[in-house]
Amino acid sequence: ALAYSPWTISYPAPSTLNPLNAIYGPWHDVDPSVPPFGTVAFGTFGTAPNRFFVYNFCSVPMFQCNDTLFTGQIILFEGTNIIETNIGEKRLCPTWNSQAAIHGLQDSTGTVAVIVPGRNFPEVWTAFNEGTRFTPNGNSYDITSVPYAPVPFAVGGLVWKDENGLEVGSGFDVTVNPDSTTQYIATLASCGFSSDTLTITVGSVAAELFATNISCASSNDGSVLADPVGNFPPYNYVWIDASGDTLQVNSSSSSDSLINITSGTYLVTITDSGGCVSSYNITVGSNPFNAAFTISPALICFNDEVSFTNNSEGDNLSYNWLFGDGTSSDLENASHIYDAPGTYEVQLVISGQAGCIDTVTQQLQVYPNILPGFSVSDAPYCVGNEISFTDVSVGNAGLWEWDFGDGTTSTVQNPTHTYSVPDTFLVHLTVTDNFCGQGEFSTFIVVNTIPTPQLREDTILCTNEPLILSANAAGTSYLWSTGDTSPTISVPAPEETTNYSVIVDNYGCIGTDSVLISIDCVFGLPSAFSPNGDGKNDLLHPLGSLLSDYQMIIYNRWGQEVYNRRTNNLLEGWDGQLNGEPQEMGVYVFIINATFVSGESFSKTGNITLVR
Structure with a gap:
């Protein structure tokens, strides 16, 4: 007694090095000498030959882990020799002896032991509110689980202490003589302590x-x-x-x-x-009396319903809401719809008993709904030309959805677009505000074709030859370099090489073309030809693209006319024969009378040599 156990828990049971003829209920290391001490008590109850002996541990500190407490009880039943253990709380002490503990029985020789499975050395285990019964069976015991049912009992009698912990007596009655108001505590030891307190007031009126x-x-x-x-x-x-x-x-x-x-x-x-x-x-003291409220939603758009939630403190309150636009409410929690965007001062006045009044004011902003719109770059709008669209929406736009009316779309704020065909297109913008809803705006634009005038190829004319030029392109207006404004013009051939141009305007879409007119009335006749049937120089005829017709007369050296013909086919001419007979080689005389397309007449005489 009053000393440490000489045995260390180092061997599994059975072992002669462990306590002999012992009940391990459980065997582990506790220390009732340190706070909070706990209670270790025992007692015999009942009437022979059916008495039972109780050994009780109540909230006893574990060795070295003094904040970890053990509560348990061993009961020995007279006559049946049954042994029960009731473990209320068996925790681990991680810093001592590898947390060793054994739960069971060992005989006087150290050679026979009945151990609860899983609870022998060196196994680590815990238990809470469990009962175990050891029932004799020949030279051994059977182990069964039973309900946790410790025997409640008190140990000792009443102990009286003053408020300073000084013991002043025991038993049911004590006599004290305080000289000042003092508190006394009566304690009855058990598994835990039952106590009551009595205060004696001296020299005062409680x-x-x-x-x-x-x-x-x-x-x-x-x-x-x-x-x-x-x-x-x-x-x-x-x-x-x-x-x-x-x-x-x-x-x-x-x-x-x-x-x-x-x-x-x-x-x-x-x-x-x-x-x-x-x-x-x-x-x-003063009871809380404060006016307070919250506003929702946090972001308020035009035509939104605004909720005002009362969070005031006070009893038996009445309410007066002033919404800042001339309207009010006397409800505890109010709602309101503002009929115009703007900044409003909202005031809540609360009134309570005893004339209590408090006021709180908050400012709120009602944002306008988005006002959609866009502008288009200046007309004209022509096929193939880039058109710019600029968002001019009023608000806080954050998302743009464009539809250009030709099956194409865009999501940029300020897009450009090129149309590939002429038509009237409906351009539509849906714009989403970062705060307040959506808006839509549409407008029509007319896209026209750029004219492609096609004048004649560059041409050579004779002086005063009539010249007709046509733009060959549809448009709403025409402007020629001559100042004319009709689709087709007729002008005399210029006296010198001149460039004619036309500008065709189709609702502002402009197309241009030009032609170079050169002045050169050309006439020529070869000095010789060879009508030998080889396909080269077989026919004598004038050279010149500007002749409208001509007459050619041919004489041989004796003055005989061998050819005379007028034609407008410049490819016709003399084949070197007369009446189907080839003429001899030699020099012949020709006379040419020609008319140019300008109407100008022309005559020429000269020699031509026929060779074969």
């Missing part, structure tokens, strides 16, 4: 004190009450405020109160019929 707070900081509806708990009436009361002013003096056989006061600390002095005097401070 009283219960009550205070009623004022409704708000500006009100005076507070009150205090003192109610003596002794039995020595009548009582004299003197009430004094924090400034030392006496507010009320009264005599009563029971309680007394002070009403209609503001917040603060009040002193009441009570004198009973026995001459005992006590003074108490009683504090009257």
Whole structure:
């Protein structure tokens, strides 16, 4: 006793090095010598030959882990030799002896042991609120689980201590002589401690004190009450405020109160019929009384319903909401729809009992819904030309959806687009505001074709030859380099090489073309030809693309006419024969009378040589 166990838990049972003829219920290391100590107790209960012996551990500190407590009980039953263990709380001490513990029985020789499975050395285990029964069976025991049912019992008698922990007596009655108000505690040891407290008041008047707070900081509806708990009436009361002013003096056989006061600390002095005097401070506080509210939604758009939620503190409140646009409400929680965007001051006035009033104001912003719109780059709008679209929406646009009316779309804020065909297109913009909804805007644009005028190829003309030029392109207006404004013009051939141009305007879409007119009335006749049938120079005819017709007369050297013909086919001519007979080689005389396409006549005489 009063010493440490000589055995260390180092061997599994059975073992001669472990305690012999022992009940391990369980065997582990505890230390009842350190706070909070716990209770180790035992006792015998019942009547022979059916008594039972109880060995009890209640909240005993584990060795080295003193904050870890063990509660358990071993019960030995007389007559049956049954042994039960009730483990209420068996935890681990990780810092001592590898957390070793054994739960079971070992005989006097150390060669036979009955151990609960899983609870032999070196196994680590815990248990809570469990019962185990060891029932004799020949030279051994059977192990079964039973409900946790420890035997409750008290150990020792009542122990009395004062408020400083000094023991002043034991038993059911003690006599004390306090010289001041003292508290006494009566304790009965068991598994845990049962206790009660008694306060003896010396030389004072004990009283219960009550205070009623004022409704708000500006009100005076507070009150205090003192109610003596002794039995020595009548009582004299003197009430004094924090400034030392006496507010009320009264005599009563029971309680007394002070009403209609503001917040603060009040002193009441009570004198009973026995001459005992006590003074108490009683504090009257102020109940919370504050106007407060929240607004939702956080972002408010035009035509949205706004909710105002009252969060005020106070009792028996009435409400007056002022929404800042001339309207109001007396509901506890209000809602409102503003009829115009803008900034509004919202005020909540709360009224309570005792004339309490408080006001709170918040500012809210009602945002306008988005006003969609876009502009288009200046006309004209022509096929193949880039057109710019500029978002001019009013608001906080964050998303753009363009439809150009030809099956193409865009999501950029300011897109460009090129149309491939002429038509009237409906351009549509859907714009989404970062705050307040969506808006749509549309407009028609007319896309026209760029004219492609095609004048004649560059041409050679004779002087004064008539010239007709046509733009060959549809348009709404024409402007020639001559100043003419019709689709087709007729002008005399210029006296010198001249460039003619036309500008065709199709609703602002412009197309141009030009032609170079050269002046050169050309006439020529070969000096010789060879009508030998080889396909080269077989036919004598004039050279010149500007002739309208000509007459060619051929004479041989004897003055005989061998050819005379007028034609407008410049490819016709003399084949070197007369009446189907080839003419001899030699020099021949020709006379040419020609007319140019300009109407100008021309004559020429000369020689031509026929060779074969």
